[in-house]
Amino acid sequence: MLAFEATWSLMTPEIVLGALAMLVFTIDFMTGIHEKKPFIGRLSIFSLLVTAVLVLVMNPQGGQIGDTFLVDPFAMVFKLIILVGVALVIMMSMNYLDRNEDIYQGEYYSILLFTALGAMIMVSSADLITLFIGLEIVSISSYALAGFKKHNIDSTEASIKYIVLGGTASAFILFGMSYLYGLTGTTSLYEIGAAMPELFADYTVMIMISLLFMLGGFGFKVSMVPFHMWAPDVYYGAPTPVTAFLATVSKLAAFGIIIRVFTLGFESIYAEWAFIVATIAAITMIVGNFIALTQQDVKRLMAYSGIAQAGYILVPIATVLNNFSITVIIFYSVAYIMMTLGAFSIITLVSEQSGRKTGMDTFAGLYQRSPYMAVAMAIFLLSLAGLPFTAGFIGKANIFLLAINGNMLWLAIIMIVTSIISFYYYFGVIKQMFMAEPKPNAEEIKVPGGIQAVVTVTLAGTVLLGILPNLLLDLFTGFNWMI
Amino acid sequence: MMGNILLWLIVVPLVGALLILTIPREYTNVIRSLAGLTAAVALVLSLVLWGMFDRGAAGMQFYEQLEWFTLGFMQVNFEIGADGLSVPLIALTTIVTLFSIVASFTIEHRVKEFYVWTLVLLTGMLGVFVALDMFLFFLFFELTLIPMFFLIGIWGGKMREYASFKFLIYTGLGSGIMFITFIVIYVQAALVSFPDPMSFSIVELTEAYTEGAAAGAVGGAMKGGMFLALFTAFAIKLPVFPFHTWLPNAHVEAPTAASMILAGVLLKMGGYGLIRVGFGIMPDQAARFATLIAVLGVINIIYGALLALVQTDLKALVAYSSISHMGIVLLGIASITEAGMQGAIFQLVSHGFISALLFFMVGAIYSRTKTRTISEMGGLSHSVPVLAGFMLAAAMASLGLPGMSGFVSELMAFIGIFGAPAEILPQAVTLGVIAVVGIIFTAAYLLWAMQRTTFGPPKEKYAGLVDAKPMEYVPMVGLLAFTILIGVYPFILSDVINTTVIDLVSKIGG
Numbered sequence: 001m002l003a004f005e006a007t008w009s010l011m012t013p014e015i016v017l018g019a020l021a022m023l024v025f026t027i028d029f030m031t032g033i034h035e036k037k038p039f040i041g042r043l044s045i046f047s048l049l050v051t052a053v054l055v056l057v058m059n060p061q062g063g064q065i066g067d068t069f070l071v072d073p074f075a076m077v078f079k080l081i082i083l084v085g086v087a088l089v090i091m092m093s094m095n096y097l098d099r100n101e102d103i104y105q106g107e108y109y110s111i112l113l114f115t116a117l118g119a120m121i122m123v124s125s126a127d128l129i130t131l132f133i134g135l136e137i138v139s140i141s142s143y144a145l146a147g148f149k150k151h152n153i154d155s156t157e158a159s160i161k162y163i164v165l166g167g168t169a170s171a172f173i174l175f176g177m178s179y180l181y182g183l184t185g186t187t188s189l190y191e192i193g194a195a196m197p198e199l200f201a202d203y204t205v206m207i208m209i210s211l212l213f214m215l216g217g218f219g220f221k222v223s224m225v226p227f228h229m230w231a232p233d234v235y236y237g238a239p240t241p242v243t244a245f246l247a248t249v250s251k252l253a254a255f256g257i258i259i260r261v262f263t264l265g266f267e268s269i270y271a272e273w274a275f276i277v278a279t280i281a282a283i284t285m286i287v288g289n290f291i292a293l294t295q296q297d298v299k300r301l302m303a304y305s306g307i308a309q310a311g312y313i314l315v316p317i318a319t320v321l322n323n324f325s326i327t328v329i330i331f332y333s334v335a336y337i338m339m340t341l342g343a344f345s346i347i348t349l350v351s352e353q354s355g356r357k358t359g360m361d362t363f364a365g366l367y368q369r370s371p372y373m374a375v376a377m378a379i380f381l382l383s384l385a386g387l388p389f390t391a392g393f394i395g396k397a398n399i400f401l402l403a404i405n406g407n408m409l410w411l412a413i414i415m416i417v418t419s420i421i422s423f424y425y426y427f428g429v430i431k432q433m434f435m436a437e438p439k440p441n442a443e444e445i446k447v448p449g450g451i452q453a454v455v456t457v458t459l460a461g462t463v464l465l466g467i468l469p470n471l472l473l474d475l476f477t478g479f480n481w482m483i
Numbered sequence: 484m485m486g487n488i489l490l491w492l493i494v495v496p497l498v499g500a501l502l503i504l505t506i507p508r509e510y511t512n513v514i515r516s517l518a519g520l521t522a523a524v525a526l527v528l529s530l531v532l533w534g535m536f537d538r539g540a541a542g543m544q545f546y547e548q549l550e551w552f553t554l555g556f557m558q559v560n561f562e563i564g565a566d567g568l569s570v571p572l573i574a575l576t577t578i579v580t581l582f583s584i585v586a587s588f589t590i591e592h593r594v595k596e597f598y599v600w601t602l603v604l605l606t607g608m609l610g611v612f613v614a615l616d617m618f619l620f621f622l623f624f625e626l627t628l629i630p631m632f633f634l635i636g637i638w639g640g641k642m643r644e645y646a647s648f649k650f651l652i653y654t655g656l657g658s659g660i661m662f663i664t665f666i667v668i669y670v671q672a673a674l675v676s677f678p679d680p681m682s683f684s685i686v687e688l689t690e691a692y693t694e695g696a697a698a699g700a701v702g703g704a705m706k707g708g709m710f711l712a713l714f715t716a717f718a719i720k721l722p723v724f725p726f727h728t729w730l731p732n733a734h735v736e737a738p739t740a741a742s743m744i745l746a747g748v749l750l751k752m753g754g755y756g757l758i759r760v761g762f763g764i765m766p767d768q769a770a771r772f773a774t775l776i777a778v779l780g781v782i783n784i785i786y787g788a789l790l791a792l793v794q795t796d797l798k799a800l801v802a803y804s805s806i807s808h809m810g811i812v813l814l815g816i817a818s819i820t821e822a823g824m825q826g827a828i829f830q831l832v833s834h835g836f837i838s839a840l841l842f843f844m845v846g847a848i849y850s851r852t853k854t855r856t857i858s859e860m861g862g863l864s865h866s867v868p869v870l871a872g873f874m875l876a877a878a879m880a881s882l883g884l885p886g887m888s889g890f891v892s893e894l895m896a897f898i899g900i901f902g903a904p905a906e907i908l909p910q911a912v913t914l915g916v917i918a919v920v921g922i923i924f925t926a927a928y929l930l931w932a933m934q935r936t937t938f939g940p941p942k943e944k945y946a947g948l949v950d951a952k953p954m955e956y957v958p959m960v961g962l963l964a965f966t967i968l969i970g971v972y973p974f975i976l977s978d979v980i981n982t983t984v985i986d987l988v989s990k991i992g993g
Contacts, residue, residue, distance in 0.1 A: 327554075387625055387629065388622040388626055389622065389626070394552075397662075400663065401554065401557060401666055404666045409663075412666075413663060416659040416663055419659065420652065420655045420656050424648065424651075427632065427648065431636060434633065434636075434637065468552070469552045469554075470552035470553065473552055473553065474552075474553070477554075
């Protein structure tokens with residue numbers, strides 16, 4: 001057996017979260033599975049917050065466990081994003097679960113906790129095996145979550161589609177990894193990275209195949225074109241809070257490992273793949289934004305919008321991989337998770353109180369039904385569209401700056417043109433909310449506390465970071481992201 | 484900082500908007516008065532600014548710079564200031580907005596939101612005219628987009644949704660081009676000045692590109708591309724042929740008050756940006772493309788006028804006349820003479836008042852006749868003599884009757900174009916002559932339209948119409964008074980802009 005000095009304390013947050021998730025699971029069994037269980041929801045949020053505190057108090061210079069598990073600022077910030085993201089998803093789910101009696105609440109919460117655990121392992125991993133384990137924890141949990149409304153045919157369809165395609169994506173990743181392992185005899189990203197320049201000279205084709213397969217597999221998770229086909233159907237069929245989870249935490253964690261793998265493993269052959277990623281980014285932005293124009297369903301619209309947003313995040317990766325571009329990506333990720341979770345919590349609210357439909361017209365006259373929610377939704381959409389005084393704008397502006405500075409003017413132009421095209425569909429929702437009259441039989445909107453809280457928190461973040469972005473930027477600029 | 488009047492100008496409308504948000508929507512009269520009061524305070528501030536402004540000094544006054552945020556090597560500041568170019572436009576903005584708020588007191592539908600959006604729009608417009616950081620400039624430029632989208636989309640005419648989306652996408656595209664160009668301009672300069680930090684400051688960039696390190700280091704092709712991209716961005720807003728197609732839709736569908744602001748102020752942001760950023764930062768490129776700009780100006784004048792001639796809708800006619808009049812701005816700018824540049828700025832201000840007045844008149848008449856079709860009107864001078872009289876006066880001002888502001892600005896622009904240096908604009912005289920001929924079309928469409936609407940035998944169906952109400956006198960008399968004031972005493976305006984213009988033109992000529 002391989003024996004190494006391991007500072008297992010670096011995994012404290014993961015271990016604690018795992019234990020708490022088990023606890024939630026056990027309590028759920030002991031209290032009967034059919035009940036409404038708000039206390040389990042609260043316990044789950046508590047678990048996530050405890051874990052977040054544990055992450056926060058760790059030494060940012062961190063360290064590593066035998067080249068497989070890293071704690072560095074990159075991992076820590078991503079973990080915080082993940083934990084807060086999952087906590088917000090749970091908050092927005094609580095009322096949803098109470099209204100949907102066919103969902104077993106306890107399982108739902110514990111599975112979400114496990115996804116958070118998996119995502120944390122993903123962003124901390126520096127080894128292909130660790131990475132894959134984290135990824136599969138998230139994936140398998142997500143398949144289950146997508147099908148959680150098991151008597152609903154759309155939800156079941158979403159789950160099946162997601163399993164089949166997601167399994168294929170995992171196979172892609174494993175296939176790509178197997179080439180790397182075959183050529184280097186190691187699964188450590190550090191060692192792979194060290195051997196890369198020489199390997200690439202000798203086995204150019206095999207390395208490129210490996211890289212492309214891994215990119216495709218990870219790209220599936222972030223819904224980049226052409227691996228995006230699952231997103232609209234799964235987003236549409238899955239319970240709305242689960243859709244929010246898939247669009248944010250799952251996607252960002254996958255971005256985390258793309259950055260990790262490409263930085264540690266493939267940075268030395270950057271020139272070989274930058275153009276490929278740039279092309280994919282361009283196609284992703286174009287396809288996402290153009291198909292979104294034709295959508296009549298808000299959840300599908302958000303799926304295509306999410307595809308387009310993935311394209312924006314790919315731009316800095318394609319431009320340059322350094323400390324600065326990681327700052328840009330992480331800032332955008334924070335902005336993205338806030339505006340997207342905010343938007344999805346309002347979609348959850350509106351669709352639940354409009355007969356569980358998610359057509360564009362459910363938003364008709366929302367301003368009359370609930371002014372605060374309509375204004376908040378408008379701000380989230382403006383932020384997604386990248387209009388001023390929102391976090392989304394600053395994030396996009398940073399990406400532009402990076403692209404232009406990195407001589408990727410064409411990519412910046414595609415980004416801005418597609419962003420302007422996106423005005424059309426984002427403002428289409430705004431038009432419904434402010435210009436259309438509510439349907440005659442529309443219920444009065446009652447805003448449950450959980451959704452109110454999520455909307456308020458994400459709205460404050462979206463606006464605050466739009467006006468005072470240096471709150472985060474100054475902090476991030478001081479970080480040396482990766483060790 | 485707190486003593487900076489420009490800062491107050493931006494903050495006051497925002498505070499007004501927030502106050503209105505706290506008032507329950509049933510209290511429409513309170514909301515209306517509060518909106519009017521806010522705009523009046525802004526107007527007073529802009530007049531104080533007008534008085535305090537030092538006429539003799541070139542460069543920025545009331546200057547203020549605060550660090551905002553940094554990203555890597557990039558520093559974005561909250562930087563504001565005003566010179567002889569921005570002060571008249573600030574005054575124009577507050578005046579037109581106040582009158583448009585008064586003009587919209589008749590609106591009964593969703594009153595609260597209407598004024599919130601109008602005041603947010605006011606903040607955005609004032610912000611554009613005071614911002615000296617390109618990033619900030621862009622933010623305010625974009626900020627005007629959202630309220631105008633709602634103003635057209637909620638309170639507009641039958642095709643309001645189509646018009647609002649067309650407005651959004653077109654001007655959004657302009658903003659997109661602008662933003663990319665700004666960043667390219669910035670990055671080029673920052674690369675040259677590296678490792679010294681560079682901010683987004685227009686003042687600093689102007690210096691870098693005219694005298695500093697970037698002047699020689701950035702290649703001619705690159706500069707040419709940047710200038711043309713900037714020109715396109717502002718040309719969409721101004722608008723310049725062939726980017727004008729959003730304007731007729733937006734103007735025709737917008738409610739009267741929004742049309743007034745749209746034609747009166749928003750178009751001017753295009754002209755302002757062109758002079759401030761395009762000509763300010765790259766004067767050599769302005770000289771290089773002077774012929775192109777002048778030709779487009781002439782096309783605008785003639786094409787706009789010809790289209791106005793065939794309009795059947797009175798509001799559309801006024802909208803196309805705006806296109807035609809913005810051609811004069813281009814012509815004046817392209818001449819690169821002091822007179823021409825002054826004419827261009829005069830035209831920005833003068834057209835602001837005249838077009839706002841024309842749109843108000845069209846709105847006032849429409850509210851009575853319930854039609855804007857020219858052929859269905861006629862004999863209005865019998866049924867509503869006061870309104871018809873003011874409309875006639877506005878039309879006269881628009882076609883450049885001496886004694887009114889339109890005449891002064893056109894005259895100066897033409898003096899400019901005929902005196903343009905031959906090495907910059909070799910075809911100046913030819914273009915000038917064509918443009919003068921184009922002005923005849925202006926007289927033609929306006930006089931013909933007036934003949935068909937105000938004159939002629941009185942129509943039976945318009946017999947019982949109520950003439951101007953007291954509240955309507957406020958915008959009518961006010962806007963007309965400013966038009967005449969500038970017309971008979973142009974010194975009041977030229978006094979403010981003169982030093983800045985001399986400074987600007989000396990850089991282009993040199």
